[in-house]
Amino acid sequence: MKTPFITSVAAIIKKDLRAEFRARELVSLMGLFTLLSVLVFSFALELDREAREEAVSGVLWVTLIFASILGLNRGMAQERDQGGLDATLAAPVSRSAIYLGKLLGNFFFTAIVALVMLPLMTVLYGKNLLDAWVIGTTVIGVFGFAAIGTLLATLTVQTRAREALLPIAMLPIVLPFLLTAVRATTGLLNGAVEREWQSSLGMLAAITVIYFVMCLLLYRYVVEE
Amino acid sequence: MGEKPKLAASDLQIERRPQPRLLRILTVITALGFAGSLYLGLAAAGTDILQGEIQRIFYIHMPSFFGAFTAFGLTLVGGLIYLARRREKWDRIALAGVEVGLAFSLINLLTGSIWARPIWNTWWTWDPRLTSAAIMCLTYAAYLMLRAGIDDLDRRRAFMSVYGILAFVTVLITLFIIRIVPETIHPVIVGASPQNAQGGFEATSGVVMALIPSLLLWLIFMPLTLMWHRVRLENRIEALNRLKTQALSE
Amino acid sequence: MTEAPVIIEVERMSKVYGSLPALRGINFRVRRGEFVVLLGANGSGKSTLLRLLSGLGKPAAGLIRVGGWEMPGEAMAVRAQIGLVAHQPLLYENLTARENLDFYGALYGMGRAEREGRIQELLRELGLLKRADSLARTFSRGMKQRLSIARATLHQPDVLLLDEPYSGLDQAAAELFDAMLAAATGEGRTIIMSTHQLTRIPEAAERALVLSRGRISFDDAIGRRDMNAIYRSASA
Numbered sequence: 001m002k003t004p005f006i007t008s009v010a011a012i013i014k015k016d017l018r019a020e021f022r023a024r025e026l027v028s029l030m031g032l033f034t035l036l037s038v039l040v041f042s043f044a045l046e047l048d049r050e051a052r053e054e055a056v057s058g059v060l061w062v063t064l065i066f067a068s069i070l071g072l073n074r075g076m077a078q079e080r081d082q083g084g085l086d087a088t089l090a091a092p093v094s095r096s097a098i099y100l101g102k103l104l105g106n107f108f109f110t111a112i113v114a115l116v117m118l119p120l121m122t123v124l125y126g127k128n129l130l131d132a133w134v135i136g137t138t139v140i141g142v143f144g145f146a147a148i149g150t151l152l153a154t155l156t157v158q159t160r161a162r163e164a165l166l167p168i169a170m171l172p173i174v175l176p177f178l179l180t181a182v183r184a185t186t187g188l189l190n191g192a193v194e195r196e197w198q199s200s201l202g203m204l205a206a207i208t209v210i211y212f213v214m215c216l217l218l219y220r221y222v223v224e225e
Numbered sequence: 226m227g228e229k230p231k232l233a234a235s236d237l238q239i240e241r242r243p244q245p246r247l248l249r250i251l252t253v254i255t256a257l258g259f260a261g262s263l264y265l266g267l268a269a270a271g272t273d274i275l276q277g278e279i280q281r282i283f284y285i286h287m288p289s290f291f292g293a294f295t296a297f298g299l300t301l302v303g304g305l306i307y308l309a310r311r312r313e314k315w316d317r318i319a320l321a322g323v324e325v326g327l328a329f330s331l332i333n334l335l336t337g338s339i340w341a342r343p344i345w346n347t348w349w350t351w352d353p354r355l356t357s358a359a360i361m362c363l364t365y366a367a368y369l370m371l372r373a374g375i376d377d378l379d380r381r382r383a384f385m386s387v388y389g390i391l392a393f394v395t396v397l398i399t400l401f402i403i404r405i406v407p408e409t410i411h412p413v414i415v416g417a418s419p420q421n422a423q424g425g426f427e428a429t430s431g432v433v434m435a436l437i438p439s440l441l442l443w444l445i446f447m448p449l450t451l452m453w454h455r456v457r458l459e460n461r462i463e464a465l466n467r468l469k470t471q472a473l474s475e
Numbered sequence: 476m477t478e479a480p481v482i483i484e485v486e487r488m489s490k491v492y493g494s495l496p497a498l499r500g501i502n503f504r505v506r507r508g509e510f511v512v513l514l515g516a517n518g519s520g521k522s523t524l525l526r527l528l529s530g531l532g533k534p535a536a537g538l539i540r541v542g543g544w545e546m547p548g549e550a551m552a553v554r555a556q557i558g559l560v561a562h563q564p565l566l567y568e569n570l571t572a573r574e575n576l577d578f579y580g581a582l583y584g585m586g587r588a589e590r591e592g593r594i595q596e597l598l599r600e601l602g603l604l605k606r607a608d609s610l611a612r613t614f615s616r617g618m619k620q621r622l623s624i625a626r627a628t629l630h631q632p633d634v635l636l637l638d639e640p641y642s643g644l645d646q647a648a649a650e651l652f653d654a655m656l657a658a659a660t661g662e663g664r665t666i667i668m669s670t671h672q673l674t675r676i677p678e679a680a681e682r683a684l685v686l687s688r689g690r691i692s693f694d695d696a697i698g699r700r701d702m703n704a705i706y707r708s709a710s711a
Contacts, residue, residue, distance in 0.1 A: 002551045002552075002555075002584075003581075003582060003583060003584035004584065007581060007584060008581075008582060010581075011578055011581035011582055012582075014578070014581075015567065015570065015574075015578040018569075018570060018574060019567055019569035019570050020569075022569050022570075022610070023569040025569075078567075078568075078569075081568075082563055082564060082565065082566055082567065082568055083561060083563035083564070083565040084565060084566065084567050086531060086561065086563070086565055087559070087565035087566075087579065087626070088582060089530075089531055090529050090530060090531055090554055090557070090559050091554060091579065091582035091583055092551045092552070092554040092555040092582075092583065092584070093582050094551075148391075151387070151391075155371075155384050155387065155388070156371070156374075158375070158380065158384075159371070159374040159375045160374050160375070160376060161374045165370070165371060165374050168367050168370055168371065169367055169371050169388065171363075171367075172360055172363040172364035172366075172367050172392075172395070173364060173367075173391055173392070173394075173395070175360045175363075175395075176357075176360070176394070176395065176398055179353075179356065179357075207394070207398075210394065211391070211394065214390065214391060214394075215391075218308075218387045218390065218391070221308055221383045221384070221386065221387050222383070222384055222387055224383065224532070224533055377492050378491070378492075379491070379492075379533075379535075470495055
C-alpha cells in the first residue's frame with residue numbers, strides 16, 4: 001500500500017527542482033541576500049584590511065546560515081500557502097521520505113548559492129576560497145544547516161509567529177556547526193597544520209551525521225496533528 | 226438569559242491534592258542539604274593557598290552544571306517517553322527540566338564569571354567551553370520561546386519533545402568539548418587538566434570532602450525536588466486553563 | 476436492493492484542539508457507494524472530521540476504520556484509498572497542471588505509463604486539456620478546483636472527501652462539479668462532502684449528517700425532506 005521510499009523521495013525532489021527551475025525564486029532570493037551580505041560585511045570591515053582577511057570565514061558562514069534560514073522559510077511558505085504539504089502528507093508516503101526529499105531539495109539550492117559565493121568572496125576578500133577542502137567543508141556545513149533547518153522550518157511554520165521563530169529555534173542548535181565550520185575554514189585559509197583543521201572538520205562531519213539521523217527519525221512527529 | 230450557570234463555584238476549585246509524603250521528605254532533605262553544603266564549601270573546607278577565598282565558588286559552580294545536566298537529561302527522557310506514550314505527564318517533566326536546568330546553568334555561568342574576574346582577569350572570554358555552555362543556555366531559552374508560540378496543546382507537546390531531544394546535543398558538547406577542542410583554558414579538577422588550563426587547583430582530600438555532598442545534592446536532590454514542584458504547578462495551570470475554556474464554551 | 480458493505484466506520488471518536496474539544500464522541504458508518512453531505516455551522520467540526528478521516532490528524536480517542544484498515548496504526552493503507560479535496564486547492568503554483576498531477580501520481584505509487592494515461596484521461600474529462608501545460612498559478616478558481624478534483628481522483632480512490640468544494644465556484648463550474656460528483660457515485664465511489672450552503676446540496680446526495688458543536692445532531696436519508704427545517708432544528 002505504501003509508496004516505495006525511493007520513489008517518494010525522487011518524486012518530491014523532482015517536484016521541487018522543477019518548480020524552482022521555473023520560478024528561480026529560492027536561489028535568486030538566497031543569492032541576492034548573499035551578495036548583499038558579503039558587500040555589507042566588506043564595507044563594514046573595510047577600514048582594516050587585515051581584519052577583513054581574518055574575518056573571511058566568519059563572513060562566509062554567517063552569510064550562509066542566514067541565507068539558509070531565508071530559503072527555508074520561503075520554501076516552507078510555498079508548501080503551506082497552497083496546502084501542498086497537506087496533500088503530500090495525505091498520500092501514503094513515509095514521513096522520513098518526505099523529510100529526505102525536502103532536505104535534499106533545500107540542500108541543493110543552498111549549495112548552489114554557496115558555490116557561487118566562494119569565488120565571489122575570493123575576489124572581494126583577497127583570500128583563495130577555491131580550495132577542495134574549503135569547498136568540501138562548505139558542502140558539509142550547508143548539508144548540516146539543511147538537515148536541521150528542514151525539520152525546524154516544518155515545525156515553526158505551524159506556530160503562531162511562523163517565519164519569525166525559525167531563526168530563534170535554529171541559530172542555537174546550529175551553533176556547533178557554525179563553530180566547527182568556521183574553525184576548520186579559518187585553519188585552512190591561514191595555512192594551519194593539517195591536524196588543527198582536520199579535527200574541526202571531523203567534528204563538523206560527526207555532528208552533521210548525528211543531527212541528520214535524529215531529524216530523520218523525529219520528522220514524523222512534527223507533521224502530525 | 227436568566228439561565229442557571231452550568232458551572233458551580235465548587236467546580237472552580239483547582240485540584241488540591243496534598244503533597245505526597247516523598248516530596249515533603251525530599252524538600253526537607255534538599256533544604257537541609259543546601260544549607261549543609263554551603264557550610265561545607267564556605268566555612269568547613271580549607272582556604273586554597275593560591276586562589277584564596279574565591280576558590281570556594283567552585284563548590285557551587287561545578288555542581289550546578291551537573292544539576293543542569295540532570296534536569297536537561299530528564300527533558301530528553303521526558304521527550305522520548307512522551308513521543309512513545311503520549312502521556313501529558315512526560316511533557317510536563319520535560320518542561321520542568323528545561324526551566325530548572327536553565328536556572329542551574331545560569332548559576333553555573335554567573336559563578337564562573339565571578340570566579341574568572343580575579344583568576345583570569347576577565348568576566349568572560351570566548352573559550353570553547355564557555356562558548357558551548359552559553360550556547361546550551363540559549364538553546365533552552367529558545368525552547369521556552371518556541372513553546373510559547375504554539376497554541377495547539379498536542380502539537381506543542383510533540384514539537385517541544387522533538388526540540389528537547391535535539392537540544393540535548395548541546396549539553397553533551399559542553400560536557401565533552403575539552404576532550405574535543407583541547408585548547409580551552411578552563412581547568413578540569415577531576416582528571417587530567419588541559420595543558421593551557423589556568424586556575425586549576427589540587428583536588429585534595431579536603432576539597433573532595435566538601436565537593437561530594439554538594440555534588441550529590443545538585444546532581445540529584447535539587448533538580449528532582451524543584452522539578453517535582455514545577456510539575457505540580459503545571460498540573461494546576463493546565464487544570465485552570467481547562468476550567469477556563471470550559472466556562473467560556475458553555 | 477442488497478445493502479452495500481460498510482467502508483467507513485467511526486466509533487466514539489473525539490478530537491481536542493488545545494483544551495477546546497472539536498469533536499466529542501462521533502459515531503457513524505458509511506456504506507460503499509453512499510454520498511453523504513456533512514452540514515453544520517462554521518466551527519462545528521466538519522473540517523476536523525474530514526482531516527481525521529484523510530489521515531492528516533490523529534483522534535484524541537476513538538476508532539476510525541476505512542476499508543477494514545484501522546487508524547492511526549494502518550494510516551498508510553487508509554491514505555492510499557482516499558482522495559481529498561480541501562478548501563485550498565493543494566496544488567503547486569509553479570508547476571503546470573500536468574506536472575502537478577504527475578507529482579501526486581508518483582506519490583501514490585503509480586508507474587510512469589499508468590500515470591501518463593490516467594492524467595491524459597482526467598484532463599480530457601475535466602476540460603483542462605488545452606491548459607494542461609500552463610502553470611497552476613494562471614488558473615482561475617474554478618479551474619484550480621477542477622484540477623484538484625483530478626488530483627484527488629487520480630489514484631482511483633474508493634473514498635472521496637470533499638471539504639467545502641463549492642467555495643469560490645461560479646454557477647457554471649458548480650454545475651460541472653455536480654455532474655462530476657454524480658459520475659463518481661455512479662462509479663461506486665463513496666463520497667463525504669462538507670458544505671455550509673444548504674442551497675448547494677447536489678441531487679446525487681442521499682444522506683445528511685449534521686454536526687453541531689462537535690456532535691452529530693442529525694443523521695438520516697435526505698429523501699424529500701426540507702433540509703432547511705432539519706438543519707435549523709439540528710443545529711439549534
